[in-house]
Amino acid sequence: MSEYFIYAFIYLVAAVIAVPLAILFGLGSVLGYLIAGVVIGPVIGLVGDETTTIQHFAEFGVVIMLFLVGLELEPKSLWAMRHRLLGLGGLQVAGTAAAILGLGIWLGLSWSVALAIGLILALSSTAIVLQTFNEKGLTRTEGGQNAFSVLLFQDIAVIPMLAFIPLLALPELVEKARHVTQQVADHNEELSLIAGLPGWAYGLVITGSMALVVVGGHYLSRPLLRFVACSGLREIFTAAALMLVIGVSVLMTLVGLSPALGTFLAGVVLANSEFRHELEANIEPFRGLLLGLFFITVGAGINFDILFSEFFLVMGLTVGIIVLKALILFVLATIFRIRNSSRWLLALSLAQAGEFGFVLINYTVQNHVLPGSIGQTLSLVVAMSMLLTPLLFIFFEKVILPRFEQTSNEREADHIDEQGTVIIAGIGRFGQIVNRLLVANGIKTVVLDHQAAQVDNLRKINTKAYFGDATRPELLHTAGIEHAAMLIIAIDNRDNAIQLVKYVKHKYPNLKVLVRAFDRGHGYLLRQAGADIIESETxxxxxxxxxxxxxxxxxxxxxxxxxxxxxxxxxxxxxxxxxxxxxxxxxxxxxxxxxxxxxxxxxxxxxxxxxxxxxxxxxxxxxxxxxxxxxxxxxxxxxxxx
The missing domain is CATH 1.10.287 (Helix Hairpins)
Incomplete structure (x- = not known):
């Protein structure tokens, strides 16, 4: 018992020290966990053989994470994303697997080995990507939404992969391991509801299991949670929430499906439940802790002996996979009209291999599809690609994103081909409401905003707006300020708003100026500048x-x-x-x-x-x-x- 406490203490100390330091230096928590694992594992050697066992336990964090993601999605939202799910996600998996298959055959591998490797490396890390999206506020972006669709399809694709991979078994490996397999099977029998079933029966079991998750989640979980909630004991509700997640995971495992997929489906079913927020609050701490533990085990599990002996091979394969997947994703993003920085976010965030790769590697070795030596090298490639992923996010944040923001700011102002009674400077939430009210009453407006993305989004909903900085006199002249009756200022920069009022009231004293104030002090400054009507936003x-x-x-x-x-x-x-x-x-x-x-x-x-x-x-x-x-x-x- 004391041994487990010692290991727990080591992992916690590593996390408590490494993660805050990583965040302090702008590296993100995921890279902090990975570095902590590398230090206590290969570098210092405080942990060792138990890492693989702990990793299987820590993978439950991925299961919990997908349950929480499912809680955020209503079924109608899932249906709305079906085109990205099947189109973008399906093409990514198929394209990556096909590209690696071709490269493998070109390098002299048999087609079955190359295809198995392609399927393994086509998957990306759901744990790292979603955790990083959440930390950096990228979940709701266009790139984040499309990346989530691809990740969800990959998790679904694991099911047919598990069914298909045994068909790729190499005859020589099967014959060599036949007697060993029989001996191992006598000592390591796992519970299964599908062992020995014919194909039609297996299909019925799968269908019944999915139906049980959907129907049970909708009709049985609510009375259960209502009964537990009546006790008023928070710890019992937490136990009930974990019971649901673990129960679905066990069911999926018994029928040979992905526990992550099952719990995601259960989360979607419960998305409309009145207990949704309570479930999130009770399970969230377990998700963060277990995911952190999972990342540490990934770092601790890197075999430096093999890495150093095959350093150039492993790093070459790792970089090659990242570049290949990023290129395929970038092309698909272009085809699906994902624009600007979102295209790069999709390509870079999903360029790594994923945690399910470890599962599939073990599965392929056990089913005699891959030799053990190739399996060890692939495990290193998967781990190293995950280790490099936070650096890809840093590259996106520090290099790619500023470039697109600068391009947006350097965009030339639109040519204004019309004039109106009212000019509105700023078309954020405040300006949009003002504009809709005026336009609905037949008043002609000319809308200006300095954020190109905002202008483009408004044009998608048939709201005419022009890109340009309203504080520039020449732009106001082009917008027809000499003939306008009113200027409404709703820009989000306090100082610019004050300076604009001063300029306009000096240049066009008869023009009525209405302006939004952020607070009382800002209102005083605007009033002093000459604004005719000032309204506080709150x-x-x-x-x-x-x-x-x-x-x-x-x-x-x-x-x-x-x-x-x-x-x-x-x-x-x-x-x-x-x-x-x-x-x-x-x-x-x-x-x-x-x-x-x-x-x-x-x-x-x-x-x-x-x-x-x-x-x-x-x-x-x-x-x-x-x-x-x-x-x-x-x-x-x-x-x-x-």
């Missing part, structure tokens, strides 16, 4: 939330409307007085002295007095804890009004 939404809270607490709609009007009136008076105090003290600086704060406090007291009238109505409708007592019908009425 003011109205905050007032509406406060009003909704009063309605839910039982206040009548008339009372709430009166309170809103009172608040706005007092705040408008407060704003004028505070601006005068700020202007006299601050000048061009955004700062607030003690007199300003005193005035603010005085007006807060004034607001309380103004609001005091009718407050008894609120107190009478709610108890001291803020809960309802006898006004339930009015709450419902308030909700309908809201």
């Amino acid at each position: 003011y109205h939404s905050a007032v509406e939330i406060g009003a909704a809270a009063l309605r839910v607490l039982g206040c009548s709609p008339e009372f709430v409307e009166n309170r809103q009007h009172t608040y706005k009136s007092v705040d408008a008076e407060l704003s004028d007085a505070l601006y005068a105090a700020w202007k006299s003290e601050a000048g061009e600086q955004e700062r607030f002295d003690n007199n300003y704060y005193k005035l603010f406090i005085d007006f807060e007291e004034r607001l309380k007095k103004e609001m005091a009238f009718g407050r008894e109505d609120v107190t009478a409708r709610t108890d001291p804890q803020g809960s309802r007592n006898d006004s339930e019908p009015e709450v419902a009425e308030g909700k309908r009004d809201h």
